Amino acid sequence: MEVRDLEKHFPLTRGIALARRAGAVKAVDGVSFDVLRGETLGIVGETGCGKSTTARLMMRLLEPTAGTVTFEGEDITHLKGGSLKAIRRELQMVFQDPYSSLNPRKTVGSIVAEPFAIHGLHTDRVERRERVQQLMDRVGLNPEHYNRYPHEFSGGQRQRIGVARAIALGPKLLIADEPVSALDVSIQAQVLNLLRDLQREIGLTLVLISHDLSVVRHMCDRVAVMNAGKIVELADNDTLYGEPSHPYTRELLAAVPGARRGQGDRAA
Amino acid sequence: MSTVDDPPLLSVEDLRVEFPTEDGVVKAVDGITYEVGRGRTLGVVGESGSGKTVAAMTVLGLTRVQGARISGRVIFEGVDLLGLDEAALRRIRGNEIAMIFQDPSTALHPLYKVGAQIVEAVRAHQDVSKAQARARTIDLLGLVGIPDPGNRVDDYPHEFSGGMKQRAMIAMALANEPKLLIADEPTTALDVTVQAQILALLERLRAELGMAVMIVTHDLGVVAEMADEIAVMYAGRIVESGAADALLNSPEHPYTWGLLRSIPRLDGPRVERLEPIPGSPPSLIDPPSGCHFHPRCAYAQPDHARIDPELRPLPDDPSHSVACLLEPQERRRLWKEPAS
Numbered sequence: 001m002e003v004r005d006l007e008k009h010f011p012l013t014r015g016i017a018l019a020r021r022a023g024a025v026k027a028v029d030g031v032s033f034d035v036l037r038g039e040t041l042g043i044v045g046e047t048g049c050g051k052s053t054t055a056r057l058m059m060r061l062l063e064p065t066a067g068t069v070t071f072e073g074e075d076i077t078h079l080k081g082g083s084l085k086a087i088r089r090e091l092q093m094v095f096q097d098p099y100s101s102l103n104p105r106k107t108v109g110s111i112v113a114e115p116f117a118i119h120g121l122h123t124d125r126v127e128r129r130e131r132v133q134q135l136m137d138r139v140g141l142n143p144e145h146y147n148r149y150p151h152e153f154s155g156g157q158r159q160r161i162g163v164a165r166a167i168a169l170g171p172k173l174l175i176a177d178e179p180v181s182a183l184d185v186s187i188q189a190q191v192l193n194l195l196r197d198l199q200r201e202i203g204l205t206l207v208l209i210s211h212d213l214s215v216v217r218h219m220c221d222r223v224a225v226m227n228a229g230k231i232v233e234l235a236d237n238d239t240l241y242g243e244p245s246h247p248y249t250r251e252l253l254a255a256v257p258g259a260r261r262g263q264g265d266r267a268a
Numbered sequence: 269m270s271t272v273d274d275p276p277l278l279s280v281e282d283l284r285v286e287f288p289t290e291d292g293v294v295k296a297v298d299g300i301t302y303e304v305g306r307g308r309t310l311g312v313v314g315e316s317g318s319g320k321t322v323a324a325m326t327v328l329g330l331t332r333v334q335g336a337r338i339s340g341r342v343i344f345e346g347v348d349l350l351g352l353d354e355a356a357l358r359r360i361r362g363n364e365i366a367m368i369f370q371d372p373s374t375a376l377h378p379l380y381k382v383g384a385q386i387v388e389a390v391r392a393h394q395d396v397s398k399a400q401a402r403a404r405t406i407d408l409l410g411l412v413g414i415p416d417p418g419n420r421v422d423d424y425p426h427e428f429s430g431g432m433k434q435r436a437m438i439a440m441a442l443a444n445e446p447k448l449l450i451a452d453e454p455t456t457a458l459d460v461t462v463q464a465q466i467l468a469l470l471e472r473l474r475a476e477l478g479m480a481v482m483i484v485t486h487d488l489g490v491v492a493e494m495a496d497e498i499a500v501m502y503a504g505r506i507v508e509s510g511a512a513d514a515l516l517n518s519p520e521h522p523y524t525w526g527l528l529r530s531i532p533r534l535d536g537p538r539v540e541r542l543e544p545i546p547g548s549p550p551s552l553i554d555p556p557s558g559c560h561f562h563p564r565c566a567y568a569q570p571d572h573a574r575i576d577p578e579l580r581p582l583p584d585d586p587s588h589s590v591a592c593l594l595e596p597q598e599r600r601r602l603w604k605e606p607a608s
Contacts, residue, residue: 046459047430154548184315185486189530189544196541211460218532218542241534255464256534257493 001035001058001173001205006067008053027053029229030067035173040199040206042220042237044213044252050229051209055175058207059093060084071173089119092171096178098158102150108161109146112136115168135164139194156187160194167198174198175207180215192219213256217241225249275346276303277480278327278365278448283340285319285326287333292553296322296331298504299340301579304448309474309481311491311512313527314501317549323501324450324484328367329357344448363393366441370453372433376425382436383409383421389443408439412469431462438469445477452484467493488527492516500524503550503560506579510588520582520590520599522565559593567594567602 009024028050035041045051056062058069060076068077076087095101102111112132115121122128133143139160141153150158159179166174176195180188192215199206210216216223217237224234225248233246244250285297297319304310314320325331327342329349342349344365349357361367369375377385383405390401402421409417412435425433434454441449451470455463471494474481483494491498492512499509500521508521519525526545547564550556559577562568572593579591592599 046461156548184549185488186315186526186530186545187548189532189542190546192532193541193544213460214532214534217534218538237538251461253534255461257464257467257487257489 001072002068002070003034003054003058004032004068004070006031006054006057006069007065008050008057008062009065026229028057028064031226031229031231032067033224033231033234035205035207036222037172038199038203038205039221040208040219042216042223043207043209043226044211044216044223045226046211046252049226051226052177054226055093055177055207055209059091059175060087061093085119089115089169090172092166092169092174094159094162094166094174094176094179097182098155098162099182101162102158104150107147107149108136108141108153111150111161112164112168115165119169121169131168132164135168136161138167138198139164140190154187155183156190159183159191163191163194163198167202167204170202171204173205173207175209177209178211179208181210181212188215195219213241213252225252274306277306277345278304278482279341279343280323280327281341281343283323283326283342284338285322285331286337288335288337289553294552295504295555296552297326298552298555300499300501300504300506302499302506302509304480304482305496306447307474307478307480308496309483309494311495311498312482312484312501313486313488313491313498315486315549317503317552318501319504319552320484320501321452324367324452324482327450327482328361328365329354330367359393362389362441362446363444364446365448365450366444366446367450367452368434368437368441368454371457372430372437373425373457375437376433378425381422381424382428382433383423386421386436386440386443389440393444404443405439408442409436411442411473412436412439413465414439429462430458431465434458434462434466435469438466438473442473442477446479448480448482449474450482450484453486454483455490456485456487463490470494488516488531500527503555504552505560505591506589507561507592508588508590509579510585514585514588518600519603520588520596521561521592522567522594522599522602523561525603526564559591567598569593 006028007030008028009026012023012025031054043051043054057064060079064077068075071087079087109132112135113128116128122131133146136143141157141160180191183191195206198204208216208219220237222236223240224231227248233240233249240249244253280300280302283297283300287294287296300323312320322331326338327349338350386405386408387401390404406417406421409421414420414432414435428436455466458466470481483491485491495512498512498515499506502523508515508524519528529543530545532542545564550560556563558573558575562572575593577591577593579589581589582596
């Protein structure tokens with residue numbers, strides 16, 4: 001995927017009946033980068049830096065104000081209707097909050113099967129159920145829990161449901177927006193390991209959006225640092241964490257607490 | 269650690285807090301004992317549902333809700349706070365012991381000016397005029413690093429950023445120069461650069477004002493940065509406690525190991541795979557038998573499901589305690605073993 005000069009401005013309006021344009025929030029303000037096949041690209045930044053908006057633009061959940069998004073040579077910036085739906089089979093997303101991103105009134109089976117329903121795949125009931133159970137097994141859920149509702153699962157398990165839904169159609173690119181920040185610390189590693197295993201096994205390309213510099217360092221091959229709607233630094237992992245060149249990157253790295261934790265007498 | 273002839277500022281003994289619910293009795297805090305020395309920082313670490321917040325709130329009598337069963341002792345400067353009535357407690361709360369909360373944007377009243385809310389905290393415990401309280405408020409806002417406090421005192425909360433709101437909450441907590449500040453996840457809702465500023469501020473204030481701090485968090489990084497002593501909570505109990513350096517460098521409890529190993533680090537070599545703690549935190553209504561951690565512990569023996577470990581000091585370091593049924597030599601061997 002190639003992203004070129006991407007911009008998203010949200011208009012600020014004043015007045016109610018006759019709203020006038022009073023300015024714009026430049027959420028994403030001229031961002032360009034490539035996502036290479038099979039890599040994990042990290043996008044880090046603080047609240048409001050535009051990282052989630054960038055993800056939504058890449059997914060075409062939002063239409064950019066300017067710039068282009070090209071996926072496998074095809075310009076998807078302004079796709080509509082059927083062709084947009086077709087491209088969504090290739091691009092999938094895992095959301096931050098596993099409590100609000102799953103419909104509480106649907107069973108896990110029907111949540112994971114929803115992509116099939118939307119795209120009219122595996123219409124045979126038995127076959128569909130089989131596919132869903134394979135997916136549940138794949139992400140480490142008990143396939144027998146097919147008929148349970150989201151509230152019967154813990155946060156980490158719910159995030160696995162979200163992952164199962166996202167990989168149901170065999171996407172080429174998976175965008176994970178803060179996939180572990182709502183999870184307990186002891187559960188985060190389970191979900192990160194799952195994403196990594198899936199990537200290896202089904203050759204996914206992964207874009208990981210996070211505010212957590214340690215998580216991004218662990219997971220990603222290349223890292224983009226965003227601040228105020230712009231990418232201030234984009235480098236491979238070792239360079240970015242070893243010799244950060246932008247002052248903002250250095251500031252972020254210096255701010256992470258706890259350098260002294262757990263060092264010393266344990267073999268590395 | 270505090271010396272023998274210097275009694276701790278706060279001493280909590282065998283504290284238990286239970287809440288009856290429709291589903292059964294929740295044993296939120298299940299017999300914990302800890303101390304906070306004068307001017308020291310205690311870090312209480314645990315996941316959600318470990319009872320860490322309830323443990324902190326009970327010190328201030330904030331868990332005295334209908335039906336809650338609280339037992340044990342909470343000795344603050346020689347007085348058992350659990351025995352005090354609401355009026356007596358109110359004289360201590362916000363005065364001798366103050367608390368700041370996780371989410372600064374919900375802790376401030378949106379319709380009152382920030383300054384007015386701090387003035388209220390000052391006048392609740394000090395017999396001063398409005399003008400004096402306002403002057404004190406401006407001083408406090410300056411102390412916590414709000415620029416141009418003389419003007420910002422009349423701002424409403426929505427005019428403050430998240431970091432500034434947390435600074436204002438800290439200013440309010442400091443209004444009466446408390447001897448103990450309880451900070452419950454003070455930086456969890458904040459960005460990492462703002463978090464670093466708030467932690468540095470707390471550290472500076474602790475040094476300047478000599479107050480003790482009890483910081484409650486899920487983030488080992490935060491306690492590593494701040495704490496002199498650390499207590500690790502799991503399922504309503506303290507499973508390990510000790511001086512921060514000892515606990516972080518030679519942790520004794522498999523749960524503490526799990527926490528340290530499952531979180532990716534910014535320093536040190538990149539590991540291929542994280543070592544997650546299997547399973548998820550237990551229910552506090554019906555916790556596992558024996559050692560509460562045994563269902564998730566890689567080193568559990570069959571009898572660990574029966575025997576309930578006590579928090580005991582280590583033979584060679586009495587300030588470091590652990591509640592684990594493994595033999596000490598065995599634990600050290602397991603911790604030093606490189607990751608498989």
